[in-house]
Amino acid sequence: MLRLWRGRPARPAVVAVLLFLLHGQHPVAAEPATAETTPPDAASAQRQACNRASFRMVIDVGHTREQPGATSAHGITEYDFNLRLGKVIERALRDAGFAKATLIVTGGPARQSLFQRVARASKLNAQAYLSIHHDSVPEQFKALWQEDGRVLSYCDRFSGHSIFISNDNGDRPGSLLFARLLGNRMKTHGLQYTPHYTEKFMGSRRRQLVDKEAGVYRYDQLIVLRKTRMPAALLEAGMIVNRTDDAVLADPERQQLIAASAVEAVDAFCAARGGQRPPEVASAARVERTSARTKKRAVRPVAMKREPDRKKLR
Numbered sequence: 265m266l267r268l269w270r271g272r273p274a275r276p277a278v279v280a281v282l283l284f285l286l287h288g289q290h291p292v293a294a295e296p297a298t299a300e301t302t303p304p305d306a307a308s309a310q311r312q313a314c315n316r317a318s319f320r321m322v323i324d325v326g327h328t329r330e331q332p333g334a335t336s337a338h339g340i341t342e343y344d345f346n347l348r349l350g351k352v353i354e355r356a357l358r359d360a361g362f363a364k365a366t367l368i369v370t371g372g373p374a375r376q377s378l379f380q381r382v383a384r385a386s387k388l389n390a391q392a393y394l395s396i397h398h399d400s401v402p403e404q405f406k407a408l409w410q411e412d413g414r415v416l417s418y419c420d421r422f423s424g425h426s427i428f429i430s431n432d433n434g435d436r437p438g439s440l441l442f443a444r445l446l447g448n449r450m451k452t453h454g455l456q457y458t459p460h461y462t463e464k465f466m467g468s469r470r471r472q473l474v475d476k477e478a479g480v481y482r483y484d485q486l487i488v489l490r491k492t493r494m495p496a497a498l499l500e501a502g503m504i505v506n507r508t509d510d511a512v513l514a515d516p517e518r519q520q521l522i523a524a525s526a527v528e529a530v531d532a533f534c535a536a537r538g539g540q541r542p543p544e545v546a547s548a549a550r551v552e553r554t555s556a557r558t559k560k561r562a563v564r565p566v567a568m569k570r571e572p573d574r575k576k577l578r
């Protein structure tokens with residue numbers, strides 16, 4: 265039993281109030297809330313708090329028809345994967361009542377299209393931005409194989425999705441909250457992220473893992489994450505260079521699973537950012553703000569401790 269001073273043991277209610285006064289938050293709410301940690305009554309409060317019809321969610325289809333990004337182990341372009349999954353997510357959002365969900369599809373040269381996406385999202389006054397991609401690996405990890413007389417590249421060594429945010433985004437706490445919600449929802453649906461971005465062998469593509477539960481990495485330089493002013497995350501939905509994953513990701517069942525995760529994450533994020541905030545999510549936002557002001561480790565989320573240059577942003 266916890267004792268705060270000599271004498272009679274403190275009653276739990278008294279301890280809770282004292283801890284609240286000391287730390288300015290509920291003692292058990294040090295970790296940012298996720299959909300998983302939200303109790304059922306608060307979950308229904310979230311549903312009420314999110315005005316789905318007015319929430320402006322943008323889904324960005326990565327790459328362009330002209331510059332389609334990676335090529336899958338079976339020879340399909342990443343852009344085709346991105347467009348298909350982007351449409352499935354947009355449809356799922358609209359079916360769930362997010363009437364203002366918008367799919368951004370651009371054409372032309374890669375770099376130019378990146379700035380077009382950011383400009384469109386700004387013009388739409390988007391409240392959250394999700395860029396859809398499918399992953400590959402550096403050339404040195406690829407090998408050749410033949411399928412239907414075609415010589416193709418593949419790498420079966422890595423498997424899984426990954427989520428990225430930028431510390432240079434206009435709303436970094438919002439980006440992290442949204443990315444965490446998405447990663448945790450994907451985990452709940454049985455989808456695993458790939459941990460290989462933390463490995464030394466990734467060289468210049470090595471990334472800091474900001475949240476090891478949700479599979480959220482930090483990638484400051486990505487234009488669509490750093491130039492956007494609204495909360496933004498980039499989802500690499502899976503490794504299309506992996507021969508097994510390539511086939512799984514082409515399956516509508518997997519696309520629906522990812523879309524369901526995205527809808528749940530958008531819903532929880534919308535609730536956290538609009539109307540009445542459920543206490544758990546509000547406290548998560550307060551933790552972000554408090555740590556930004558005071559840098560007190562006691563109230564900082566665990567994952568924040570792994571970000572050595574976080575203060576650079578303030």
Ligand SMILES: [Zn+2]
Pocket residue numbers: 326327333334342397398
């Ligand atoms: Zn891509």
